[in-house]
Amino acid sequence: MPQNRQLAAIMFTDIVGYTALMGNDEEGAFRILSKNRELQKPIIEQYNGKWIKELGDGVMVSFNTVSDAVNAAIRIQKESLAVPGLHLTIGIHLGEVVFENEDVFGDGVNIAARIQAFAIPDSIYISEAIHNNISNKQGIETSFVKQVKLKNVNSPMRLYEVVTAPKKDSSQIPITGSTQESSGKSIAVLPFTNMSNDPDQDYFCDGISEEIIDTLAQLNNLRVIARTSSFSFKEKNLDVREIGRTLDVTTLLEGSVRKSGNRLRITTKLVSVSDGSHLWTNRYDRELEDIFAIQEDIAKNVATELKGFLTSYEKEVIRPQKTAIQAYEYFLKGIELFHQLNLLESKIMFEKSIKIDPDYAPSHAGLSDVFCQIYEWHGGNNDDLALAENHSFRALSISPNMAESHASYGFVLSLRKRYDEAEKEFIEAIRLNPNSFDAYYRYARYSFSRGHIEKSAEMFLKASEVRLEDFQSLLLLAQSLRILGKNEAAKALKEGLIRVRKHLELNPTDRRALSLGAVSLFENGEKEKAMKWINKAVELYPEDGGVIFNGACLYAKDGNKKKAISLLEVAVEKGYGNKEWIERDHDYDSLRNEPRFIALIKKLNEKYR
Incomplete structure (x- = not known):
């Protein structure tokens, strides 16, 4: 057979969730497949590509030039977004391949296929060889993703993503009202009712609810109300439709838990807010050890009901990490106490969880966050930061694909002032979970402390978009925009105040809302109310x-x-005070030349030297 060995750019494309779609709607799946062919073939021809073959719902193509391959991929992704239900992952690699008749073989083909498998929906991932060839090409932008070890490839490979949409300019992004933002599928998970005789089991019921919230929040095209808002309705005997209207969601998930010895009964109802009808109900009578399977089943059924079907990626997302049941109970207690800002008790619970299961990554990530909070805001020392680093790195080594591992490690690195490394960890956390509020919010605060105000504004905005009821991200966005001299600061401040007022209606004694909201009220000209708060x-x-x-x-x-x-000195004495934040915050500008303020900064310099 005639063979032709040459250097070529090999591109693989794949339809996200096609197998699941076939199982749910075979006719619809074939329509998507046909539309995919119709879309890709003329684009590939336009960029001088060669359609090699189809592999199920995937396509393999070769190009003579790297620029043609990348530009074709950008065009394909752009046009696929206009097709309902069609989401693609694309991988491209430049390597030596063998053309034999109408097929292509070689390591270049295998590597391109494996790069495509790493890509997230609607993205284009490329090898370093491709990146190096287009790094100076006008109109093509790339972003480093991570270094990976590919099967049957000796050396680790650096992967990059082609930026298919322009980066948002934080000064031009409209800050709209919550009603306009909340269109589409949305859900609030209410705290499950404790039906056991033991009131101490509340943490277990709350923990199950929160785990479901965190799982659903990772899914695309589904707005999930945060814990702070949905849990404000705990033990309040209100009609679900009234709760739904207050939280501005289309559906509510409510349930109850009866835990007796090693037996567990969980009932769930997914309710339509518009008419109170039940969209899905179930009852689980299981052993306590089945809690992980129950949570996965609840999340899967709720998501399928609201989204229609789940992609293979989303099925992985909703699969919980398993551990010994007692380790899991301690983990839930640790999370509950962390939310209450009871850091010392939270630390004890995470440590007990880890003692039972040293390989449970969520507990290591949680314990790292505790030590970071103690170090940064509660008078901690370098030993606390060292422990935070140890536990975050342990979480990362156990679960490298868990977004929380990277977000926790990034938090530690930012406190270590290893800024470039921290940024990579935050970016990886966001790649793994594009809906991670903590990753965006920590990245934003880190950027502000570093003096990268433009980046902080961008990340605070993303955090506010991921969690539409959060007030902190918008109020801090307003601060960043104000420093940048952007007119949009007023819009962000107004929307942030709308959110904080709504939050205080549900949580009237929330310390963060009262104190941060007071500063923003003052900025808005409401001095009397600010002082009252x-x-x-x-x-x-x-x-x-x-x-x-x-x-x-x-x-x-x-x-x-x-x-x-005087107040600042008290706060610092209590261990609360981020030196970089104080130095960047223009709200303290009136104090810069005061001797006591200068002495305070010197004291902080000595502490964090």
């Missing part, structure tokens, strides 16, 4: 360094330098 926060939480810190910020803005510095 901050005084309420200090009265409720006189020992909370974060509340006192925001109080100092407010008095500094008001020109009361003596009061501001």
Whole structure:
């Protein structure tokens, strides 16, 4: 047989979730497959590509030039977005291949196929060889993703993503009202009711609800209300339709848990807010050890009901990590206590979980976050940061594909001031879970502390889009935009205040909402109300360094330098004070030349040297 060995750019494309679609709607799957052919073939011909063959729902193509391959991929992805139900992953590699008759063989083909398998929906992943060839090409932008070890390839490979849409300019992105933002499929998971005789089992019921929230929040095209809002309705006897309207969602998931010894009964109902009808119900009578399978089944059924079908990637996302049941119970207790800002008790629970199962990554990530919080805001020392790093790295080594592992490690690295490494970890966390609020929010705060205000604005905006009821991200976005001198700061501030007021209606004593909201109210010209909020926060939480810190910020803005510095000194004495943040925050500008403020910064420099 005639053979022809040459250098070529090999591209693989694959339809996301095609197997699942075949199982649910065979006729619809064939329509998608046909549309995919109709879309790709003329584009490939236009860019001088050679259609080699179809592999199920995938396509293999060769190009003589790298530019043609990448430009064709960009065009294909752009046009596929206009086809309902068609989502593609694309991988491209430049390598030596053998053309034999109408087929292609060689390592270049195998590597391209494996790169495509790493790609996330609607993305184009390329090898370093492709990246190097197009790095100076105008109009093509790439972003480093990560280094991976491919099967049967000796050396690790660096993967890059082709940026198929222009980066958002934080100064031009409209900040719209919550009603406009909340269209489409949306759900609130209410805290499951404890039907056991033991009130101490509340943490277990809450933990199950939160795990389902976290799982559903990772799925695309589904808005999931955060825990802080949905849990505000705990033990309130209200009609589900009223709750749904308050939270501005289309569906609610409610349930109950009865735990007795090693037996577990969980009932669930997915309710339509519009008419109160039940979209899906189930009851599970199982052994306690079956809790992971139950959670997966609940998430799968809810997601399928709302989204129609799940991609293979989404099926992986909803599969929980398993551990010994007692280790899992300690993990749930640790999470509950962490939300209550009871860091010492939370630390004990995570440590107990790890003692039972040293390989349970979520507990290591949780414990790392605890030590980071203690170090940054509660008077911790370098030993705490070292422990945080150990546990985050342990989580990463156990579960490298868990977004929380990378977000936790990035948090540690940012505190270590290993900024470039931290940024890569945040980016990887976002790649693994594009709906990770924590990853965006921590990336934003890290960027602000580093002085990268434009990036902080971009990430605060993303965080606010991922969690549409969150007030912190929008209020801090307003601060970043204000520093940048952008007119959109006023829009962000207004929407942030709408969110914080709504949050306080549900959680009237929330310390963060009262203290951060007070600073923003002052910026909005509502001085009297701002002082009322901050005084309420200090009265409720006189020992909370974060509340006192925001109080100092407010008095500094008001020109009361003596009061501001006194409060700031108290906050720092309590261990609450990020030096880089204070140095970047323009709210403290009136204090810069004050001797006591200069001495305070010097003290922080010595602490974090």
